[in-house]
Amino acid sequence: MMIVRKILWIGLFASSLSITTCSTTLAQGKLGVAREVVEQLARKFSKEVADEGVEKLTARVQAVLVRTGDEGAQAIQRIGPRAVGILESSGDEITSAAKLLAKHGDEAIEVLNSPVRRSLLTTLGDDAGEVLVKHGVVAEKVLTASGAPAAKALANLSSQNARRLVMLADDAGTATLASNTDLLALFARYGDRAMDFVWRNKLALSTGTVLAAFLANPEPFLDGTLQLAESGLDSLTTNVAKPIAEKIGNNTQWTLVLLAALLCGSLLIYFRKPRKTPETTSKS
Numbered sequence: 001m002m003i004v005r006k007i008l009w010i011g012l013f014a015s016s017l018s019i020t021t022c023s024t025t026l027a028q029g030k031l032g033v034a035r036e037v038v039e040q041l042a043r044k045f046s047k048e049v050a051d052e053g054v055e056k057l058t059a060r061v062q063a064v065l066v067r068t069g070d071e072g073a074q075a076i077q078r079i080g081p082r083a084v085g086i087l088e089s090s091g092d093e094i095t096s097a098a099k100l101l102a103k104h105g106d107e108a109i110e111v112l113n114s115p116v117r118r119s120l121l122t123t124l125g126d127d128a129g130e131v132l133v134k135h136g137v138v139a140e141k142v143l144t145a146s147g148a149p150a151a152k153a154l155a156n157l158s159s160q161n162a163r164r165l166v167m168l169a170d171d172a173g174t175a176t177l178a179s180n181t182d183l184l185a186l187f188a189r190y191g192d193r194a195m196d197f198v199w200r201n202k203l204a205l206s207t208g209t210v211l212a213a214f215l216a217n218p219e220p221f222l223d224g225t226l227q228l229a230e231s232g233l234d235s236l237t238t239n240v241a242k243p244i245a246e247k248i249g250n251n252t253q254w255t256l257v258l259l260a261a262l263l264c265g266s267l268l269i270y271f272r273k274p275r276k277t278p279e280t281t282s283k284s
Contacts, residue, residue: 034062037073048081060084068098075101086112093122100129107133127151135162146179153187161195174202182215201228
């Protein structure tokens, strides 16, 4: 038993030593990259680098690069020394933040400086970051309400149609459209083409049967080969009128119906027939 314990302790110690060695090697490797990055910063942001000091800034950049890799270096080179502070304060989302800054530069700073948007980035990942950079505050409400499907939809919509999606969500009569995952998937697939159609027909689509018909086969509607009104009429005929007619046809006793019709006709003729009044009788 003692031998087994010793073997386990030796294995654990070796693993810890290996991890420590790898971490040290990684940090040392990033030190050279950090020095190169700071040298580049010194040429563009000489005052900021001088104010903090080359060695101190190099140590901070090195710590960031250990966690972010190439994206962190690209972000710092693109934005400057302030990117180091932004990445340091990004917590567990430092990798996503580095990607966003490296790709979008200053446009991504507003996303990372907002607690609400950072929370969405944490919850929904890189897709949310892209959408927040593209649409800004407009996207926050829809992302918060509908999550990942909304992120994919907004990524494929123009600024105007992103605002339309928010307006759908704000209107009680159309709010269900903005949160419908099938419809959001349609926006992700067809983009502005789908939103333009939905916006023009939002009131009709708020009816469940009409929306179902559209979602089942959207192409003819988007191409203009099928009108939504026609679909609604067909749906009404199929789902309401036809079952009623069939029920009547199956269950009605036609002899009774015929007798009732004759009785109604006789009564109608009787009451419409001119009758003599007392005044007419006295005159005659």
